[in-house]
Amino acid sequence: MSELTSEAPPAAPAAxxxxxxxxxxxxxxxxxRPILVRLHTGVTYRxxxxxxxxxxxxxxxxTEEYGITGELESRYGD
Structure with missing residues (x-):
């Protein structure tokens, strides 16, 4: 299972x-918007x-790919 989160700054409380x-x-x-996708393998994409x-x-x-140790592994896209 993957995790997907937005990296937007916290907003004021809303309804x-x-x-x-x-x-x-x-x-x-x-x-x-900027997002972070974390795979079940531990690899993260921002x-x-x-x-x-x-x-x-x-x-x-x-997009940047980070390995399970948190080190930048690759860059993709524009």
């Missing part, structure tokens, strides 16, 4: 999220969420 917020809706709301398809596959831009 509770609507109950109709789905994972797909959430991902669409953060398109173009980059900009570029797009999302109907199967919730994502594409990222300006």
């Amino acid at each position: 509770p999220a609507p109950t109709s917020l789905t994972p797909s809706t959430y991902l669409k709301s953060i398109l173009g 980059g900009i969420l570029a797009c999302l398809d109907g199967y919730m596959n994502i594409a990222m831009e300006q």
